[in-house]
Amino acid sequence: MISVGAALEQLFELVTPLDTETVPLVEASGRVMAQDAIAERDQPPFSASAMDGYAVRSADISEATAFKVIGESAAGHAFDTEIGPNQCARIFTGAPLPAGADRVIIQEDVTRDGDTIKFTGDIGTSTHIRAQASDFAIGDALTAPRRLRPSDIALLAAMNVDKVTVYRKPDIALISTGDELVMPGETPGPDQIIASNTFGLKAMLDELGANARILPIARDNRPALELCFDLAKDADLIVTIGGASVGDHDLVGKVAADLGLDQKFYKIAMRPGKPLMAGKLQNAAFVGLPGNPVSAMVCGHVFLKPMVLAMLGFPAQAAPRLEAPITADIPANGPREHYMRAHLKDSQITAESRQDSALLSVFADANALLVRPPHDGPRKAGEIMDYLPI
Ligand SMILES: Nc1nc2c(c(=O)[nH]1)N[C@H]1C(S)=C(S)[C@@H](COP(=O)(O)OP(=O)(O)OC[C@H]3O[C@@H](n4cnc5c(N)ncnc54)[C@H](O)[C@@H]3O)O[C@H]1N2
Numbered sequence: 001m002i003s004v005g006a007a008l009e010q011l012f013e014l015v016t017p018l019d020t021e022t023v024p025l026v027e028a029s030g031r032v033m034a035q036d037a038i039a040e041r042d043q044p045p046f047s048a049s050a051m052d053g054y055a056v057r058s059a060d061i062s063e064a065t066a067f068k069v070i071g072e073s074a075a076g077h078a079f080d081t082e083i084g085p086n087q088c089a090r091i092f093t094g095a096p097l098p099a100g101a102d103r104v105i106i107q108e109d110v111t112r113d114g115d116t117i118k119f120t121g122d123i124g125t126s127t128h129i130r131a132q133a134s135d136f137a138i139g140d141a142l143t144a145p146r147r148l149r150p151s152d153i154a155l156l157a158a159m160n161v162d163k164v165t166v167y168r169k170p171d172i173a174l175i176s177t178g179d180e181l182v183m184p185g186e187t188p189g190p191d192q193i194i195a196s197n198t199f200g201l202k203a204m205l206d207e208l209g210a211n212a213r214i215l216p217i218a219r220d221n222r223p224a225l226e227l228c229f230d231l232a233k234d235a236d237l238i239v240t241i242g243g244a245s246v247g248d249h250d251l252v253g254k255v256a257a258d259l260g261l262d263q264k265f266y267k268i269a270m271r272p273g274k275p276l277m278a279g280k281l282q283n284a285a286f287v288g289l290p291g292n293p294v295s296a297m298v299c300g301h302v303f304l305k306p307m308v309l310a311m312l313g314f315p316a317q318a319a320p321r322l323e324a325p326i327t328a329d330i331p332a333n334g335p336r337e338h339y340m341r342a343h344l345k346d347s348q349i350t351a352e353s354r355q356d357s358a359l360l361s362v363f364a365d366a367n368a369l370l371v372r373p374p375h376d377g378p379r380k381a382g383e384i385m386d387y388l389p390i
């Protein structure tokens, strides 16, 4: 059995950043930018008023008691006459500052009588001006790789970038295996259960920016598995679930080998997740996950998510860990790195009392995986331990 870290290293060797595509800005949210986006203009493109008021020359302020209003600058309608001594222009928020003016007096501090304004009191010190390019300048870059958030989309729009080059979405084929499985919504026989893993994994991987496809369930026989592998052959990553262990009906490894799998490893020192296998199957990366529902999902967090991020151009690295004190004693760990289902609350972490890798209700209650190194000794309440947020 190899360690979790060694397994992850080998998994990273199976994937590379994918090719790119150009998408319209309206479809770019959540995608990972593959090329820097460059601002095509200054923002603001001119010095603009930040308030509604009057644009004046600050040099006049100490002397003059009254200013003559000679025109108006509104957003989208610049006033193109220079402001002279003791003159001003009516100005509105977002409007270009007329030549000559270098300060805006807000209208609350002014009385107006016809074309004349006077200050009513303390006008403060702010100029109420947004300088040209004070947000960003032409040529400024939003750098890749970057997962585009709504705030990035707004920035790109302001930069007048209407198309973005992003990494293609990883195409991931998810194959449940087992005679006992039916799809959600179907009527299971008395000895059957519902296939849950593919649905949980699809949700996890799609959220990360992949395009995960749930293939038909492969029954526990060679022709069925071969058919599903054939349906999956164009995928970037093929993930099987179940049939990975040592039972008589655990055929995934054997069938994949006969189809030409270049196997990198089988079995890792991890709990849950021991019977994990991986390799290259023709052009696709292949990962065979254990069937136990929590094992499959934990392996998704620990292995599949970092692989997908590497395909999306991010550095190949393990899922980042955080630290928190544990709320109760926990006994010594065995020889496998243990990813205990746990609940983080008020910055403290509590291992769930039941750790069976079949328990999806416990997994759904968990919001963290408490990580125990192999052979970790007993731990006391209050000790700081690593966890993965999930
Ligand atoms: N003698 C041994 N038995 C087992 C070992 C072992 O080392 N020696 N390892 C155990 C461990 S650890 C795991 S994990 C499981 C993994 O077994 P498989 O990958 O072969 O998975 P299956 O036997 O096909 O299924 C296990 C369990 O999960 C259910 N399952 C499978 N697929 C799905 C799915 N898509 N959705 C929901 N549930 C699924 C399946 O019905 C079984 O209950 O092996 C142990 N045994």
Ligand code: MOO
Pocket (backbone or CB within 6 Å): 270, 271, 272, 273, 274, 275, 290, 292, 295, 357
């Ligand atoms: O190690 Mo298995 O992956 O418990 O459930």
